Each structure stands twice: as structure tokens, then as C-alpha cells.
Amino acid sequence: MIKITAVPAFDDNYIWLIGADNSQAVAIVDPGDADPVLENIGQNGVKPVAILITHHHADHTGGVRDILSDYSIPVYGPANERIPALTHPLKQDDCVTLDEIGASFRVIDVPGHTRGHIAYYGHNMLFCGDTLFAAGCGRLFEGTAEQMFNSLEKIRALPDDTQVYCAHEYTLANLKFALVAEPDNQDIHDRMEQTRSMRKQDKATVPSLLGLEKRTNPFLRSHITELQKAAQKFAGKPLHSGAEIFGTVRHWKDTLD
Numbered sequence: 001m002i003k004i005t006a007v008p009a010f011d012d013n014y015i016w017l018i019g020a021d022n023s024q025a026v027a028i029v030d031p032g033d034a035d036p037v038l039e040n041i042g043q044n045g046v047k048p049v050a051i052l053i054t055h056h057h058a059d060h061t062g063g064v065r066d067i068l069s070d071y072s073i074p075v076y077g078p079a080n081e082r083i084p085a086l087t088h089p090l091k092q093d094d095c096v097t098l099d100e101i102g103a104s105f106r107v108i109d110v111p112g113h114t115r116g117h118i119a120y121y122g123h124n125m126l127f128c129g130d131t132l133f134a135a136g137c138g139r140l141f142e143g144t145a146e147q148m149f150n151s152l153e154k155i156r157a158l159p160d161d162t163q164v165y166c167a168h169e170y171t172l173a174n175l176k177f178a179l180v181a182e183p184d185n186q187d188i189h190d191r192m193e194q195t196r197s198m199r200k201q202d203k204a205t206v207p208s209l210l211g212l213e214k215r216t217n218p219f220l221r222s223h224i225t226e227l228q229k230a231a232q233k234f235a236g237k238p239l240h241s242g243a244e245i246f247g248t249v250r251h252w253k254d255t256l257d
Helices: 034-044 064-070 145-156 171-181 186-200 210-216 225-235 242-256
Strands: 002-009 013-020 023-029 047-052 075-078 088-090 095-098 103-109 118-122 125-129 163-166
Touching (some): 013 163, 047 095, 171 186, 171 225, 171 242, 225 242
Parallel strands (some): 023 047, 075 088, 125 163
Antiparallel strands (some): 002 013, 095 103
16 A cells, blocks of 8 residues: 655645555655655655656755765656756656555656656656646746646546645645635635635645546636636636636736735
């Protein structure tokens, strides 16, 4: 049985440790800071066997070299980005097999937030870095709206029971915008109430289920008539494609952040 451990870092990052019930091995996903990872590893007596990177931003890669100073392990990451100490460059449909854990993950190219961003999918789990957030998505720092829309469509095509392991605790702020975009969506209101309760108890709202994202995340809902109407009202003009709808909704949120 695959088990996932969240290692909080910085103000709102999550570094993920992928392990298994019958193994002391773990893979580290997006270690932006080595210190909390090494502390967790030491406290729990586990051994890292690999590092998996989704994209090049420092809050996802900053701890790689310090971890490698203690452990000689492979570093997997996007082929189209500069990743510290990368040993295994990856692209769409490559497979990462972690024999020590009994896990394997298919690589999905998801550019938009950055030019070469990738995600890892397997065992009904998606490690998506900053592409998809709970109730939100990443900013378009390097890619285009069309690229990000297509990346999110790849994710939307995955099964509803997929557990989404994104890299930040942004859910509450994202839901506030979701209610602006779709004020009559009862699923968003219900999720907001639950999220507020969880955060008051200092509980993580990640992972989320993809089925819930499809009902409440405006960046996965460009095909929904109500959101299309809201986006066109904000834009003040007709919008003719899913990418245009998405790009408008992304810009809309940017103006409110």
C-alpha cells in the first residue's frame, strides 16, 4: 500500500514523501527546503531513494543539493527545464519506476505555469506541483493560456477518484475567487464551509479529489455555461474557445489577487 506523508515547508508549501507500508524507502517530491525533509527522514527512520521534481522554481528545487550531500540518489525532472543535479530527464508518457516502494508513475507534460512543467500520475494519485491547486491553478509565469488550458484538460480527463497532491495550501483563497466566478454554485459554498472549518483546526486541505475539483474549481470548468457567461461578462466580449474562457478567468483572478 502506497502511503503519502506531507512535509510542510516555508509559509504554505507541501513537500511530499511517497512511501509504502512494507518499506522504509521514500521518494521526495519537490523539496524546496532540505531541512524539514531531513528532519522528517531522521525522525521516522526512512531512507530516500529518489527525488521527483515537477518544475524549476526554487521553492520546489532549493533543497535538492543539500539532500544529495547526504544521500546519493537519482533526481527525476522535466527534460525541458534546468533542474539542479538532474539525472533522469522526463517527458510525456515516460515512466518512473520506484522498485523499493513498489510504485510507478506516468509522466504528463503540463506546461503553462512554467514552460516544461510535468506531473506524475499513478496509483490514483497526481503530483502536479503548481499546475493544478485545490480550487485553483498556477499563474502563467512562462507559458500561454492555451498551453495551461490544454494541460488542465489532460488532468480533467483523469478519473474522478484521483487524489490531487498539489504543492501549496491555497485552497481558502482560491475558493473565495471561485465564489466570485460562480456565486450560485452550491458545491463551492459547501466546500468553502468545510475548508474554513479545516483551516481553523490547522488541518491541511490537500490532497483533494479530482471529482471535487471538477465541481468547484473554475479553471477546470471552461465548458460550463454559467462560467462561460461570467467570463464573457468580465471580458465585455464574446469568447469562442475553452482556452479563451480559461485565459479570461485566469486574468480575472489575477486582477483580484
